Amino acid sequence: MSKSIQDNNRLYNxxxxxxxxxxxxxxxxxxVHGLENLPTDGxxxxxxxxxxALMEPLAVLNFAPKPPVFLARADIFxxxxxxxILTFLKILPVYRIRDGQSNLSKNNDVFDRSRDxxxxxxxxxxxxxxxxxxxxxxxxxxxxxxxxxxxTQQKLGDHPLYIVPTGIDFDEYERPYSNLxxxxxxxxxxxxxxKDFCDNEPVALxxxxxxxxxxxxxxxxxxxxxxxxxxxxxxxxVLNSMVRRSEGKKNTAWNRFRVRQEISLKLDRRSAEKDSxxxxxxxxxxxxxxxxxxxxxxxxxxxDHWSLLSxxxxxxxxxxxxxxxxFEPLVRYVFLFFLLCYPMSVLPTHLLVRKLIAxxxxxxxxxxxxxxxxSIVYTIVISIVIACCGxxxxxxxxxxxxxxxxxxxxxxxxxxxxxxxxxxxxxxxxSNVRYWWLRLVKxxxxxxxxxxxxxxxxxx
Numbered sequence: 001m002s003k004s005i006q007d008n009n010r011l012y013n014x015x016x017x018x019x020x021x022x023x024x025x026x027x028x029x030x031x032v033h034g035l036e037n038l039p040t041d042g043x044x045x046x047x048x049x050x051x052x053a054l055m056e057p058l059a060v061l062n063f064a065p066k067p068p069v070f071l072a073r074a075d076i077f078x079x080x081x082x083x084x085i086l087t088f089l090k091i092l093p094v095y096r097i098r099d100g101q102s103n104l105s106k107n108n109d110v111f112d113r114s115r116d117x118x119x120x121x122x123x124x125x126x127x128x129x130x131x132x133x134x135x136x137x138x139x140x141x142x143x144x145x146x147x148x149x150x151x152t153q154q155k156l157g158d159h160p161l162y163i164v165p166t167g168i169d170f171d172e173y174e175r176p177y178s179n180l181x182x183x184x185x186x187x188x189x190x191x192x193x194x195k196d197f198c199d200n201e202p203v204a205l206x207x208x209x210x211x212x213x214x215x216x217x218x219x220x221x222x223x224x225x226x227x228x229x230x231x232x233x234x235x236x237x238v239l240n241s242m243v244r245r246s247e248g249k250k251n252t253a254w255n256r257f258r259v260r261q262e263i264s265l266k267l268d269r270r271s272a273e274k275d276s277x278x279x280x281x282x283x284x285x286x287x288x289x290x291x292x293x294x295x296x297x298x299x300x301x302x303x304d305h306w307s308l309l310s311x312x313x314x315x316x317x318x319x320x321x322x323x324x325x326x327f328e329p330l331v332r333y334v335f336l337f338f339l340l341c342y343p344m345s346v347l348p349t350h351l352l353v354r355k356l357i358a359x360x361x362x363x364x365x366x367x368x369x370x371x372x373x374x375s376i377v378y379t380i381v382i383s384i385v386i387a388c389c390g391x392x393x394x395x396x397x398x399x400x401x402x403x404x405x406x407x408x409x410x411x412x413x414x415x416x417x418x419x420x421x422x423x424x425x426x427x428x429x430x431s432n433v434r435y436w437w438l439r440l441v442k443x444x445x446x447x448x449x450x451x452x453x454x455x456x457x458x459x460x
Contacts (some may be wrong), residue, residue, distance in 0.1 A: 005113060006069050006122040012088065016067065017057075022372045025416040027180045029253045031370040032063050032427055034184030042160030043118040044148060044187060047212055048168050049138060050127035052164040054365035056168050058330040060125050069113065071144075073131075076104075094144060107144070111283055115152045123146070126214055128165070131397040134173060134361045135229060136221040138213065146208040150197040151189045162187035165212055167219030168255050172333055174363050176350050177251035177420035183219045186210060197204065204239075221257065225265045225271045229286040232267045234299060236260040238288070238453070239460055263460075281459040289453045295445065301435045302453045318429055333390045341382060341408045342415025343424070344371055375416065383408040428433075 024030045038044065045452050046068060048056045057070050067090060074093035077083040086093075091115065095107050117124050126148075129139040145163070153161045165185040183262035188211050223232050241251070249255040270278045292299045305409035306314070324331045339346065351369045387405025439446045 004116060004120070005087065005092060006120055007119045007233070009088070012067065012090070013310075016061065017059065018376070019372070021413075022368070022375065022416070023055075023062055025420060026368050026371070028177045028420045029179045030059075030062065030182075031180070031253045031257075032182040032184070033254065033304060035063060035279075037184045038063075038065065038164060039160070039162045039187050041122060042124055042162055043152070043156065044162040044164050045079045045118070046123050046125040046164050046166055047128040047133075047216070048125070048166040050129045050132045051136070051168070051361070052170060052173065053132055053362045053366055054368065055170070055227075056127065056395060057125065058167050058368070058421065059180060059185060060166070063182060063184070064123050064125075066122050068125045069117045069174060070073060070125045071110070071127075081437045108113075111144075111148050111151065112150050115155060115280075118148075118152045119155060130374045133362045136169070136223050136224065136233065138217050138220065138222045138230065141209050143209065146212075147201075147209065149190045149199065150193065150204060153194055153197075161190045163190065163208070163212055163214040167216060167220055167221075169221050169260075170364075171253070171260075172254065174350065174360060175356070175386075176364075176367065177358070177424050179256070181253055183257075183259045185215050185219045188215060194381045198203060210382060218448055221260050221264065226267045228271060228282050230289070231282045232264055233458065234285055235267065235281075235288050235460065237262055238285075238299050238303065239457065240300070242457060266460075272320060275460050278352070281456065284452065284455055288456060290304045291417070291445070291449055293451070295438060295442065297435065297438060297449075298431055299360075301431060304451055305431045308436055311429070311436055314429045315433055318426070330360070338415060341379075341386075341411035342375075342419070345415055345419040346373055347371075347374075349374075375412070377411060379412040383412075 043099045046060055046064065048060060050056055057072075060068055060070075066236045068089050070089075071094045072086070072091050074095045077086060077093040083093075087336040090166045092110050092119070093106075095112060104351055114124055128145070131139065133139050140393040149161060149163060149334075164187045166182075167183035167185070169183070170178060171181075179260070188208075190208070193204045196207060215284045221236070223229055224238075225232060237260070238258055243259050243263060246256055247259075249259065267278070267281075289299065305311075324447065325335045326332070349370050350363070350367045353363045353370070357366050383405040
Protein backbone atom coordinates (compact mmCIF):
# COMPACT_ATOMS: atom_id res chain seq x y z
CA MET A 1 0.00 0.00 0.00
CA SER A 2 1.46 3.35 -1.08
CA LYS A 3 2.03 6.03 1.51
CA SER A 4 -0.37 8.96 1.69
CA ILE A 5 1.07 12.42 1.11
CA GLN A 6 0.33 13.43 4.71
CA ASP A 7 2.14 10.44 6.23
CA ASN A 8 5.20 11.01 8.39
CA ASN A 9 8.45 11.41 6.43
CA ARG A 10 11.75 11.51 8.33
CA LEU A 11 13.69 13.43 5.68
CA TYR A 12 10.85 15.98 5.45
CA ASN A 13 10.94 16.34 9.25
CA UNK A 14 14.68 17.05 9.11
CA UNK A 15 14.46 19.61 6.29
CA UNK A 16 11.29 21.38 7.43
CA UNK A 17 12.92 23.21 10.39
CA UNK A 18 15.72 24.38 8.09
CA UNK A 19 13.21 25.75 5.58
CA UNK A 20 11.31 27.47 8.38
CA UNK A 21 14.53 29.00 9.72
CA UNK A 22 15.49 30.12 6.20
CA UNK A 23 12.06 31.69 5.67
CA UNK A 24 12.29 33.73 8.85
CA UNK A 25 15.81 34.86 7.94
CA UNK A 26 14.51 35.95 4.52
CA UNK A 27 12.53 38.72 6.24
CA UNK A 28 13.51 41.59 8.50
CA UNK A 29 10.57 40.65 10.72
CA UNK A 30 8.11 37.75 10.63
CA UNK A 31 5.04 38.77 12.66
CA VAL A 32 2.23 36.25 13.28
CA HIS A 33 -1.07 37.28 14.91
CA GLY A 34 -4.13 35.18 15.68
CA LEU A 35 -2.57 31.78 16.36
CA GLU A 36 -5.28 31.25 18.98
CA ASN A 37 -7.81 31.18 16.11
CA LEU A 38 -6.50 27.86 14.74
CA PRO A 39 -9.18 25.28 15.67
CA THR A 40 -8.40 22.61 18.23
CA ASP A 41 -11.74 20.76 18.07
CA GLY A 42 -11.82 19.79 14.41
CA UNK A 43 -10.15 19.63 11.02
CA UNK A 44 -9.47 22.84 9.11
CA UNK A 45 -8.51 24.32 5.77
CA UNK A 46 -6.10 27.27 5.86
CA UNK A 47 -7.15 29.83 3.24
CA UNK A 48 -4.56 32.61 2.76
CA UNK A 49 -4.63 35.44 0.26
CA UNK A 50 -2.12 34.95 -2.55
CA UNK A 51 0.28 37.66 -3.76
CA UNK A 52 3.57 35.73 -4.04
CA ALA A 53 4.18 32.35 -5.64
CA LEU A 54 5.91 30.33 -2.90
CA MET A 55 6.18 32.75 0.01
CA GLU A 56 2.62 32.34 1.37
CA PRO A 57 2.97 28.53 1.64
CA LEU A 58 6.31 29.03 3.40
CA ALA A 59 4.63 31.44 5.81
CA VAL A 60 1.92 28.84 6.52
CA LEU A 61 4.59 26.19 7.09
CA ASN A 62 6.02 28.42 9.83
CA PHE A 63 2.85 28.63 11.93
CA ALA A 64 0.89 25.42 11.22
CA PRO A 65 1.10 23.05 14.24
CA LYS A 66 1.18 20.00 11.94
CA PRO A 67 2.81 19.68 8.50
CA PRO A 68 0.19 21.09 6.10
CA VAL A 69 -0.57 19.67 2.66
CA PHE A 70 -0.82 22.27 -0.11
CA LEU A 71 -2.63 22.41 -3.44
CA ALA A 72 -0.94 24.17 -6.36
CA ARG A 73 -1.64 24.67 -10.05
CA ALA A 74 -0.98 21.53 -12.10
CA ASP A 75 1.20 23.02 -14.86
CA ILE A 76 4.23 23.22 -12.54
CA PHE A 77 4.04 19.41 -12.07
CA UNK A 78 4.72 18.57 -15.73
CA UNK A 79 8.41 17.79 -15.27
CA UNK A 80 8.71 14.34 -13.55
CA UNK A 81 11.63 15.47 -11.35
CA UNK A 82 9.84 18.62 -10.23
CA UNK A 83 6.69 16.58 -9.66
CA UNK A 84 8.61 14.23 -7.35
CA ILE A 85 10.08 17.19 -5.44
CA LEU A 86 6.69 18.88 -5.06
CA THR A 87 5.10 15.65 -3.86
CA PHE A 88 7.90 15.25 -1.31
CA LEU A 89 7.08 18.80 -0.15
CA LYS A 90 3.47 17.69 0.39
CA ILE A 91 2.01 19.58 -2.56
CA LEU A 92 -0.80 18.22 -4.72
CA PRO A 93 -1.71 19.44 -8.24
CA VAL A 94 -5.03 21.09 -9.07
CA TYR A 95 -6.14 21.16 -12.69
CA ARG A 96 -7.79 24.22 -14.20
CA ILE A 97 -9.74 24.70 -17.42
CA ARG A 98 -6.59 26.17 -19.03
CA ASP A 99 -4.86 22.81 -18.41
CA GLY A 100 -7.32 21.20 -20.82
CA GLN A 101 -10.88 19.95 -20.42
CA SER A 102 -9.70 16.33 -20.42
CA ASN A 103 -7.52 16.94 -17.35
CA LEU A 104 -10.31 18.28 -15.16
CA SER A 105 -11.45 14.76 -14.28
CA LYS A 106 -8.07 14.23 -12.56
CA ASN A 107 -9.26 16.63 -9.85
CA ASN A 108 -11.57 13.92 -8.56
CA ASP A 109 -8.57 11.93 -7.32
CA VAL A 110 -6.90 15.09 -5.99
CA PHE A 111 -10.06 16.03 -4.07
CA ASP A 112 -10.27 12.50 -2.65
CA ARG A 113 -6.69 12.76 -1.39
CA SER A 114 -7.41 16.21 0.02
CA ARG A 115 -10.35 14.87 1.97
CA ASP A 116 -8.12 12.09 3.34
CA UNK A 117 -5.67 14.73 4.58
CA UNK A 118 -8.41 16.47 6.55
CA UNK A 119 -9.91 13.21 7.81
CA UNK A 120 -6.45 12.25 9.15
CA UNK A 121 -6.35 15.48 11.14
CA UNK A 122 -3.77 17.37 9.08
CA UNK A 123 -4.35 20.95 7.87
CA UNK A 124 -4.99 21.47 4.17
CA UNK A 125 -3.86 24.77 2.64
CA UNK A 126 -5.45 26.23 -0.48
CA UNK A 127 -4.78 29.77 -1.67
CA UNK A 128 -8.15 31.46 -1.40
CA UNK A 129 -7.99 33.26 -4.75
CA UNK A 130 -6.63 30.29 -6.70
CA UNK A 131 -4.07 32.47 -8.49
CA UNK A 132 -1.51 34.96 -7.30
CA UNK A 133 -1.85 38.70 -7.66
CA UNK A 134 0.91 41.32 -7.49
CA UNK A 135 -1.37 43.89 -5.87
CA UNK A 136 -2.73 44.36 -2.38
CA UNK A 137 -6.19 43.48 -3.59
CA UNK A 138 -8.45 40.46 -2.96
CA UNK A 139 -9.36 38.63 -6.17
CA UNK A 140 -12.54 36.61 -6.82
CA UNK A 141 -12.40 33.04 -5.48
CA UNK A 142 -12.89 29.71 -7.20
CA UNK A 143 -15.13 26.93 -5.93
CA UNK A 144 -12.73 24.00 -5.56
CA UNK A 145 -11.90 24.70 -1.92
CA UNK A 146 -15.55 24.87 -0.94
CA UNK A 147 -16.44 21.67 -2.78
CA UNK A 148 -13.66 19.88 -0.86
CA UNK A 149 -14.96 21.43 2.37
CA UNK A 150 -18.56 20.34 1.76
CA UNK A 151 -17.70 16.78 0.74
CA THR A 152 -15.30 16.40 3.68
CA GLN A 153 -17.91 17.68 6.14
CA GLN A 154 -20.34 15.07 4.82
CA LYS A 155 -17.85 12.35 5.73
CA LEU A 156 -17.06 13.93 9.10
CA GLY A 157 -20.71 14.04 10.12
CA ASP A 158 -21.04 15.86 13.45
CA HIS A 159 -17.29 16.36 13.76
CA PRO A 160 -16.59 20.00 12.79
CA LEU A 161 -14.59 21.25 9.82
CA TYR A 162 -13.44 24.85 9.53
CA ILE A 163 -12.07 27.23 6.91
CA VAL A 164 -9.49 29.57 8.45
CA PRO A 165 -9.16 32.93 6.62
CA THR A 166 -5.55 34.14 6.74
CA GLY A 167 -4.27 37.51 5.63
CA ILE A 168 -0.59 37.61 4.62
CA ASP A 169 1.00 40.98 3.91
CA PHE A 170 4.39 41.82 2.38
CA ASP A 171 5.37 45.48 2.64
CA GLU A 172 7.78 44.86 -0.27
CA TYR A 173 7.25 42.15 -2.89
CA GLU A 174 10.76 41.92 -4.33
CA ARG A 175 13.19 43.65 -1.96
CA PRO A 176 15.05 41.13 0.22
CA TYR A 177 14.72 41.41 3.99
CA SER A 178 11.37 43.20 3.91
CA ASN A 179 8.64 42.57 6.52
CA LEU A 180 5.96 39.88 6.56
CA UNK A 181 2.77 39.97 8.62
CA UNK A 182 0.45 36.98 9.07
CA UNK A 183 -3.05 37.79 10.34
CA UNK A 184 -5.11 34.66 11.16
CA UNK A 185 -8.85 35.27 11.45
CA UNK A 186 -11.73 33.55 13.21
CA UNK A 187 -12.45 30.10 11.71
CA UNK A 188 -15.56 29.70 9.58
CA UNK A 189 -17.48 26.49 10.46
CA UNK A 190 -18.64 24.52 7.42
CA UNK A 191 -21.57 22.76 9.15
CA UNK A 192 -24.04 25.72 8.83
CA UNK A 193 -23.74 25.47 5.03
CA UNK A 194 -24.43 21.74 4.83
CA LYS A 195 -28.23 21.84 4.43
CA ASP A 196 -27.86 24.00 1.34
CA PHE A 197 -24.90 21.87 0.19
CA CYS A 198 -27.09 18.77 0.23
CA ASP A 199 -30.11 20.50 -1.33
CA ASN A 200 -28.45 22.83 -3.83
CA GLU A 201 -24.66 22.57 -4.02
CA PRO A 202 -23.99 25.66 -6.24
CA VAL A 203 -25.89 27.88 -3.80
CA ALA A 204 -23.90 26.55 -0.84
CA LEU A 205 -20.59 27.00 -2.68
CA UNK A 206 -21.44 30.65 -3.36
CA UNK A 207 -22.47 31.14 0.27
CA UNK A 208 -19.16 29.75 1.51
CA UNK A 209 -17.25 31.82 -1.02
CA UNK A 210 -19.01 35.01 0.13
CA UNK A 211 -18.40 34.16 3.79
CA UNK A 212 -14.66 33.64 3.21
CA UNK A 213 -14.30 36.75 1.06
CA UNK A 214 -16.07 38.85 3.70
CA UNK A 215 -13.85 37.42 6.46
CA UNK A 216 -10.56 37.62 4.54
CA UNK A 217 -10.71 41.20 3.27
CA UNK A 218 -10.32 42.84 6.74
CA UNK A 219 -7.37 40.54 7.53
CA UNK A 220 -5.22 41.76 4.62
CA UNK A 221 -4.31 45.02 2.95
CA UNK A 222 -7.16 45.10 0.48
CA UNK A 223 -7.25 48.20 -1.74
CA UNK A 224 -10.62 48.07 -3.47
CA UNK A 225 -10.29 51.11 -5.76
CA UNK A 226 -8.44 49.59 -8.72
CA UNK A 227 -8.54 52.82 -10.77
CA UNK A 228 -6.47 54.71 -8.19
CA UNK A 229 -4.55 51.73 -6.81
CA UNK A 230 -1.03 53.16 -7.32
CA UNK A 231 -1.88 56.50 -5.73
CA UNK A 232 -3.65 54.92 -2.73
CA UNK A 233 -0.80 52.46 -2.14
CA UNK A 234 1.68 55.36 -2.27
CA UNK A 235 -0.32 57.28 0.34
CA UNK A 236 -0.54 54.18 2.54
CA UNK A 237 3.26 54.27 2.81
CA VAL A 238 3.97 58.00 2.57
CA LEU A 239 1.44 59.03 5.25
CA ASN A 240 2.07 55.99 7.43
CA SER A 241 4.46 57.57 9.93
CA MET A 242 2.30 60.70 10.26
CA VAL A 243 -0.82 58.66 11.08
CA ARG A 244 1.10 56.34 13.43
CA ARG A 245 2.51 59.25 15.40
CA SER A 246 -0.90 60.93 15.65
CA GLU A 247 -2.31 57.70 17.09
CA GLY A 248 0.66 57.05 19.38
CA LYS A 249 1.61 53.77 17.70
CA LYS A 250 5.16 52.42 17.73
CA ASN A 251 7.06 51.81 14.50
CA THR A 252 6.54 48.04 14.18
CA ALA A 253 5.70 45.90 11.15
CA TRP A 254 2.27 45.11 12.63
CA ASN A 255 1.44 48.77 13.28
CA ARG A 256 2.60 49.82 9.83
CA PHE A 257 0.38 47.13 8.32
CA ARG A 258 -2.65 48.19 10.40
CA VAL A 259 -2.16 51.84 9.47
CA ARG A 260 -1.87 50.93 5.77
CA GLN A 261 -5.22 49.18 6.14
CA GLU A 262 -6.68 52.22 7.89
CA ILE A 263 -5.48 54.67 5.24
CA SER A 264 -6.68 52.57 2.30
CA LEU A 265 -10.11 51.98 3.88
CA LYS A 266 -10.55 55.72 4.38
CA LEU A 267 -9.50 56.48 0.80
CA ASP A 268 -11.65 53.68 -0.66
CA ARG A 269 -14.61 55.13 1.23
CA ARG A 270 -13.89 58.66 -0.01
CA SER A 271 -13.63 57.35 -3.57
CA ALA A 272 -17.00 55.58 -3.29
CA GLU A 273 -18.60 58.69 -1.78
CA LYS A 274 -17.27 60.91 -4.60
CA ASP A 275 -15.49 63.19 -2.13
CA SER A 276 -14.82 66.53 -3.82
CA UNK A 277 -11.19 66.61 -2.65
CA UNK A 278 -10.46 62.99 -3.53
CA UNK A 279 -9.63 63.59 -7.21
CA UNK A 280 -7.35 66.47 -6.24
CA UNK A 281 -5.57 64.24 -3.73
CA UNK A 282 -5.06 61.54 -6.37
CA UNK A 283 -3.71 64.07 -8.87
CA UNK A 284 -1.31 65.56 -6.29
CA UNK A 285 -0.16 62.07 -5.30
CA UNK A 286 0.59 61.19 -8.92
CA UNK A 287 2.69 64.34 -9.29
CA UNK A 288 4.47 63.58 -6.00
CA UNK A 289 5.34 60.05 -7.19
CA UNK A 290 6.71 61.34 -10.49
CA UNK A 291 8.92 63.91 -8.78
CA UNK A 292 10.33 61.29 -6.40
CA UNK A 293 11.08 59.06 -9.39
CA UNK A 294 12.89 61.91 -11.16
CA UNK A 295 15.03 62.48 -8.08
CA UNK A 296 15.41 58.70 -7.54
CA UNK A 297 14.32 59.25 -3.96
CA UNK A 298 12.36 56.78 -1.85
CA UNK A 299 8.93 58.39 -1.33
CA UNK A 300 8.76 57.74 2.42
CA UNK A 301 12.02 59.64 3.03
CA UNK A 302 10.40 62.98 2.21
CA UNK A 303 8.76 62.98 5.65
CA ASP A 304 10.25 60.03 7.50
CA HIS A 305 13.99 60.77 7.33
CA TRP A 306 16.67 60.94 9.98
CA SER A 307 18.01 64.22 11.33
CA LEU A 308 21.22 65.55 9.80
CA LEU A 309 23.11 64.82 13.03
CA SER A 310 21.85 61.20 13.21
CA UNK A 311 22.72 60.65 9.56
CA UNK A 312 26.23 62.07 10.01
CA UNK A 313 26.90 59.96 13.12
CA UNK A 314 25.65 56.79 11.40
CA UNK A 315 27.81 57.51 8.36
CA UNK A 316 30.86 58.09 10.57
CA UNK A 317 30.19 54.81 12.36
CA UNK A 318 30.18 52.93 9.04
CA UNK A 319 33.34 54.73 7.96
CA UNK A 320 35.02 53.78 11.25
CA UNK A 321 33.97 50.14 10.82
CA UNK A 322 35.43 50.06 7.30
CA UNK A 323 38.65 51.64 8.55
CA UNK A 324 38.92 49.04 11.32
CA UNK A 325 38.51 46.21 8.80
CA UNK A 326 41.17 47.70 6.54
CA PHE A 327 43.78 48.63 9.13
CA GLU A 328 43.21 46.34 12.15
CA PRO A 329 44.37 42.73 11.45
CA LEU A 330 42.18 41.01 14.07
CA VAL A 331 39.03 42.84 12.97
CA ARG A 332 39.86 42.09 9.34
CA TYR A 333 40.42 38.42 10.14
CA VAL A 334 37.06 38.10 11.95
CA PHE A 335 35.27 39.94 9.12
CA LEU A 336 36.82 37.77 6.40
CA PHE A 337 36.10 34.61 8.38
CA PHE A 338 32.46 35.71 8.64
CA LEU A 339 32.29 36.25 4.86
CA LEU A 340 34.01 32.92 4.25
CA CYS A 341 31.40 31.10 6.33
CA TYR A 342 28.40 33.07 5.00
CA PRO A 343 29.00 34.93 1.70
CA MET A 344 25.23 35.21 1.06
CA SER A 345 25.31 38.57 2.83
CA VAL A 346 27.16 40.17 -0.11
CA LEU A 347 25.66 38.20 -3.02
CA PRO A 348 23.07 40.37 -4.84
CA THR A 349 21.04 37.39 -6.06
CA HIS A 350 17.87 39.52 -6.23
CA LEU A 351 19.45 41.58 -9.05
CA LEU A 352 20.14 38.41 -11.07
CA VAL A 353 16.60 37.15 -10.45
CA ARG A 354 15.15 40.48 -11.58
CA LYS A 355 16.88 40.08 -14.95
CA LEU A 356 16.03 36.40 -15.44
CA ILE A 357 12.44 36.23 -14.13
CA ALA A 358 9.86 38.25 -16.05
CA UNK A 359 6.97 37.57 -13.67
CA UNK A 360 7.54 39.83 -10.64
CA UNK A 361 5.34 37.58 -8.47
CA UNK A 362 7.88 34.74 -8.78
CA UNK A 363 11.03 36.77 -8.11
CA UNK A 364 11.01 36.70 -4.32
CA UNK A 365 10.27 32.95 -4.34
CA UNK A 366 13.08 32.20 -6.82
CA UNK A 367 15.47 34.42 -4.88
CA UNK A 368 14.60 32.61 -1.65
CA UNK A 369 15.09 29.21 -3.31
CA UNK A 370 18.49 30.15 -4.73
CA UNK A 371 19.78 31.60 -1.47
CA UNK A 372 18.43 28.73 0.62
CA UNK A 373 19.92 25.98 -1.55
CA UNK A 374 23.25 27.80 -1.93
CA SER A 375 23.39 28.34 1.84
CA ILE A 376 22.82 24.64 2.60
CA VAL A 377 25.33 23.35 0.03
CA TYR A 378 27.94 26.00 0.79
CA THR A 379 27.69 25.56 4.58
CA ILE A 380 28.22 21.80 4.27
CA VAL A 381 31.21 22.18 1.94
CA ILE A 382 32.95 25.03 3.78
CA SER A 383 32.46 23.42 7.20
CA ILE A 384 34.16 20.24 5.94
CA VAL A 385 37.01 22.22 4.37
CA ILE A 386 37.55 24.29 7.53
CA ALA A 387 37.32 21.18 9.73
CA CYS A 388 40.04 19.51 7.64
CA CYS A 389 42.29 22.57 7.37
CA GLY A 390 41.52 24.37 10.62
CA UNK A 391 44.18 22.63 12.61
CA UNK A 392 46.84 23.80 10.13
CA UNK A 393 46.00 27.44 9.35
CA UNK A 394 44.04 28.63 12.36
CA UNK A 395 46.43 27.84 15.20
CA UNK A 396 47.19 31.52 15.65
CA UNK A 397 43.58 32.08 16.75
CA UNK A 398 42.85 28.92 18.72
CA UNK A 399 44.00 25.32 18.49
CA UNK A 400 40.52 23.85 17.90
CA UNK A 401 41.49 21.55 15.05
CA UNK A 402 38.49 19.90 13.38
CA UNK A 403 36.11 21.72 15.76
CA UNK A 404 36.53 24.75 13.49
CA UNK A 405 34.02 23.02 11.19
CA UNK A 406 31.30 23.39 13.82
CA UNK A 407 32.36 26.99 14.39
CA UNK A 408 31.81 27.58 10.65
CA UNK A 409 28.28 26.12 10.86
CA UNK A 410 27.49 28.31 13.88
CA UNK A 411 28.81 31.42 12.10
CA UNK A 412 26.72 30.58 9.02
CA UNK A 413 23.54 30.42 11.14
CA UNK A 414 24.48 33.65 12.90
CA UNK A 415 25.17 35.26 9.53
CA UNK A 416 21.73 34.24 8.24
CA UNK A 417 20.12 35.85 11.31
CA UNK A 418 21.96 39.18 11.22
CA UNK A 419 22.32 39.76 7.46
CA UNK A 420 18.78 41.14 7.12
CA UNK A 421 19.01 43.75 9.90
CA UNK A 422 22.57 44.73 8.88
CA UNK A 423 21.63 45.07 5.20
CA UNK A 424 18.54 47.15 5.96
CA UNK A 425 20.51 49.29 8.41
CA UNK A 426 23.19 50.01 5.83
CA UNK A 427 20.56 50.80 3.17
CA UNK A 428 18.83 53.16 5.60
CA UNK A 429 22.10 55.01 6.26
CA UNK A 430 22.88 55.35 2.55
CA SER A 431 19.30 56.44 1.76
CA ASN A 432 19.41 59.16 4.41
CA VAL A 433 22.84 60.30 3.24
CA ARG A 434 21.40 60.60 -0.25
CA TYR A 435 18.39 62.55 1.10
CA TRP A 436 20.61 65.15 2.74
CA TRP A 437 22.87 65.27 -0.32
CA LEU A 438 19.83 66.11 -2.46
CA ARG A 439 18.82 68.73 0.07
CA LEU A 440 22.27 70.30 -0.47
CA VAL A 441 22.58 70.11 -4.28
CA LYS A 442 18.90 70.32 -5.29
CA UNK A 443 17.49 72.43 -2.51
CA UNK A 444 14.68 74.07 -4.49
CA UNK A 445 13.35 70.80 -5.85
CA UNK A 446 13.53 69.14 -2.43
CA UNK A 447 11.71 72.09 -0.84
CA UNK A 448 9.02 71.82 -3.51
CA UNK A 449 8.75 68.10 -2.79
CA UNK A 450 8.34 68.84 0.92
CA UNK A 451 5.57 71.32 0.08
CA UNK A 452 3.87 68.66 -2.04
CA UNK A 453 3.95 66.28 0.92
CA UNK A 454 2.31 68.90 3.14
CA UNK A 455 -0.48 69.33 0.58
CA UNK A 456 -1.04 65.56 0.54
CA UNK A 457 -1.28 65.52 4.35
CA UNK A 458 -3.74 68.45 4.30
CA UNK A 459 -5.91 66.88 1.59
CA UNK A 460 -5.93 63.53 3.44
